[in-house]
Amino acid sequence: MPGRLPAKGEPVDDVTVAAQQISISSSDAEYIDQLVPVIRDVRNPDRAAHLIHALNQISAEREANIERVCSSNHQEFVTSVNQLLQVREGTVSLTAEILGLNQSIQSSTEKLAAQKKALVDSRLVRQNIDETVQALKACLEVLRLANQVHDLLSRKNHYAALRALDELQNVHLREVTRYKIAEMIEKSVPATQKLIAEAVMTDLNTWLYRIREASQYLGEVAFYHTEMRRSRQQKRTEEDEIFSNFRLNSAIELVADEMDEFDILNNDETELQVDFSPLFECMHIHETLGQGDQFRTDFAATRRRQKELLMPTSLNLRDEDGSDLSSLLESIAGFAIVERATMRKTDNFRAAVDVDELWDSMCQNAITLISNALHTVDNDEILLKIKGRVSLFMQTMESWNYSVSTFDSLLLTLFQKYSQLLKRRFSEDFQEIVSSDDYMPMPIDNMDEYDKVVQVSWYSPDKDRSELSFPSVLPFSQMYPLCCIDIRNFLNQIYLFSDDHFSRSTVIDETLRSSLDELLCEKVCQSLVDRLSSQYAGQIVQILTNLEHFETACLELQDLLFQARSSSSSSGTVTLDATEQFRAGKKTAEKRIFELVNSKIDDLIETAEYDWTTRTTSNQKSSYIGELTQYLASIVGSVLLGLPTEIKELIYFDALSHAATSILALPLDDRVKSISPAATRNLATDVSHLADFVDSLNNPILKENLDELVQTVTLMQADNPEEFYDVSQRNKKYSRVDRENGAILLEKVHEGSQVLSQSSSTRGIGFSSRFLQKSS
CATH class of the missing domain: 1.10.10 (Arc Repressor Mutant, subunit A)
Known part of the structure; x- marks a missing residue:
């Protein structure tokens, strides 16, 4: 409660x-x-x-x-007690059962504990196994990556191998650092890196070898491309003359040609592919490995060694196709193009000073090889081909921004050699032409032949083409047009050497002038002058005619050389010494003709057989005077026919003058002591015949040559010889008579008259004294 x-x-x-x-x-x-x-x-x-x-x-x-x-509540309590007792009994029973169950559970629990302990132990083993498996997987992954690196190396995937190695070192090895395998692989990484570097260098060396082998073809393709550019520039020049002021590789030419793209390094048309991937891969791998500077140094040394392998020990320049020289220049060009392309495709990998040093070295070696072999070349055409290949090489490399100034001296040497060979060849040609000529007027059969001769020769015909008739002859012999052809060829071939890369145009002009002058003077003019020793007057006349035309040709050549000058800076006229040489040779030829004609006249006059003491008078001319007039007539109509009128008249004038002098010398001979009147008349008959012959020539000037002879003979026949000693009478009748000769002849005529009339010797002596006083 x-x-x-x-x-x-x-x-x-x-x-x-x-x-x-x-x-x-x-x-x-x-x-x-x-x-x-x-x-x-x-x-x-x-x-x-x-x-x-x-x-x-x-x-x-x-x-x-x-x-x-x-x-x-007793009853209820009792009931409750009974119920509690019943419950207690049930509880006891349940307790017994529970105790039994508890005992059973206790035994099961012991078994379960044992099983649990076993499970725990198995789980620990399983965990260890799992950890071991994970470690094995990590190690196997490391080994797989290590094997993958070598597999990639074997398949030439160098950069992928380097990436795999880097991943292995920086990622996967960190997961297995507590295992021995990590230490082993870590130690092998530098060796593997070295293997990768060596493998990529092996591939690079293979690439470099292929590049070196392909250098010549690469240079050949580059030369072909330059020739195509030349053709296009020539076409543009033909269409518009303004392009003639711009050389190849000039800014204007490059702009005009930029539409025609041509990739030399990758061109399907020429089947040329230059892949720089091995170089790029090698560069990247060495940069990744921290060996970039060393790689650049090694690469530069390798290229220097390859440059040395390009240079032969000697060069053959005598083959007509120029294969040796072409191979050398093409190889140098290909090598240099690869160097320039490497500079453009990479960043600070190839130093410009190294590339320029290699280029200068190759140029100097090439120039030395060409110069040393130049003495073997004895053909100007081969030398011109050599110069053409060198010029093509220079223009090609100039387009790749290489300096080609070192080749200027070589071009000058080539030109000097070329001009010497050309002069020697044309010297032989001129000599052959001069020696094989027939020295006769050149015959022409038709108009085509005439036009060809006029076209190649410096000749101005006197007649129009419409007035010509064939067959005909030209005044000069065949040697003249042949020499003119050679002269034109010499000019053209000398100027063939001139192009964009031979800047010494003044040298060409001066060499051309001096060489042409030397050829004309020594091989033409001198050869013609040497032939003047001939005794055949017709040949001498033809030589004189040829010399006349060669003099005209030289004058024309001087104007032609002035207009064709390569150097715009040159000033003043062009003068050939040959012009004066031909003029002097012409005078020598004229003298030689005089000598021959006068010699013939002397020979004829020497045949004169006058009997100075004869008393018989003959109305017939002497035989020698007939032959003399016939000879003089024949040389006018044949031998001297081809000469210019002024020369022909001069020769004829001199011949008549010499004839008159020689005839006059006959009575003046010291061996003739006296001349009879009959002998004087006979002499007068011959002189009269000669005078008549000269009159028939209708040339008053020629008649003057006989004035002294005619007046002297007239004096010898004079009725009053005293008039000769009167100055006024002598000037009127005998003005051309020499006073001393006239006195001697008068003395001889007087002596002859005295002998004939058998006069006294005293009177003859007195006359002689008086005559001598007057003549003094």
Whole structure:
């Protein structure tokens, strides 16, 4: 029963209240919570006894209440007790069962614990196995990547191998650092890197070898491209003359040609492909490995060695196709093009100074090889081909921004050699032409032949083409047009050497002038002058005619050379010494003709057989005078026919003058002591015949040559010879008679008259004294 509560107005202490609260607590926790403060406050035995008393009082009250309840509900209580007993029996049974079950569970728990321990142990093993498997997987992945690196190397994937090695070193090896395999692979990384570097260098060396082998073909393609540019520039020049002012590789030419794209390094038409991938890969790998500087140094050394392999020890320049020289220049060009392309495709990989040094070295070696072999070349056509290949090489390399100035001196050497060979060949040609000529007027059979001769020769015909009839003859012999052809060929072939890259045009002009002058003077003019020793007057006349035309040709040549000058800076006229040489040779030929004609005249006059003491007069001319007039007539109509009129008249004038002098010398001969009147008449008959012949020529100037002879013979026949000593009479009748000769002849005529009339010697002496006094 519940504890009694204090009555109204009754004092209530805290112990009692605490005891009541404890009794009504619903749980142990609440009971403890109520009990703890009371116990903490109990400090004396009385308060504890008071608490116990309060608790006992409450307990007694509760028992009283239970007893009261039980008394009023006994039957129900008994029933409840029975039920509790039954429950107790069930509880006991259940307890037994629970104990049995507990025992069974206890045994099962032991088994389970054993199994759990086994499970725990197996899990530890499984965990170890799993960790081992993971470690093995990580190690296998490392080994796979290591094998992959070598597999990529075997398949030439060098950069992929390097990437795989880098991934292996920086990622996967970090996962297995606690294993021995990581240390082993880590130690092998430098060796593998070295293998990759060596492998990529092997591929690069293979690429370099192929590039070196392909250098010649690359140069050949570059030359072909330059020739195509030349053709296009020539076509543009033909269409518009303004392009003639711009050379190949000039800015204008490059702009005009930019539409015609031609990639030399990658061209399907020429089947040429130069792939720089191996170089790029090698560069990247060495940069990745931190060996970029060393690689650049090694690459430069390799290219220097390859440059040396391009240079042969000797060069054959005598083959007509120029294969040796072409191979050398094409190889140098291909090598240099690859170098320039490498500079353009990479960044600071090839130093410009290294490339230029290689280029200068190759140029110097090539120039040395060509110069050393130049003495073997003895054909100007081969030399011109050599110069053509060198010029093509220079133009090609200039388009790749290489300096070709070192070849200028070589071109000058080639030109000097070329001009010497050309001069030697044309010297032989001129000599052959001069020596094989027939020295006869050149016959022409038809108009085509005539036109060809006029076209190649410096010849201005006197007649129009419409007035010509064939067959005909030209005044000069065949050697003249042949020499003119050679002169034109010499000019053309000298100027063939001139092009965009031979800037020494003044050298060409001067060499052409001096060489042509030398050829004309020594091989033509001098050869013709040497032939003037011939005794055949017709040949001498033809030589004179040829010299006349050669002089005209030289004058024309001077104008032609002035107009064709390569150098625009040259000024002044062009003068050939050959012009004066031919003019002098012409005078020599004229003198030689005079000599031959006069010699013939002398020979004829020497046959004169005058009997200066004869008493017989002949009305017939002497035989020598007939032959003389016949000879003079024949040389006019045949031998001198081809000469210019002024020369022909001069020769004829000199011949008549010499004839008159020679005839006059006959009676003046010291061996002739006296001349009879009959001999004087015979001489007068011959002189009269000669005068009649000269009159038939209808040239008053020629008649003047006989004035002295005619007047002298007239004086010898004069009835009054004293008139000769009268100045007024002498100037009127005998003005052309030499005073001394006239006096001597008069003395001889007087002596002859005296001998004939058998006069006294005294009178002859007196006359002689008187004559000498007057003549003095």
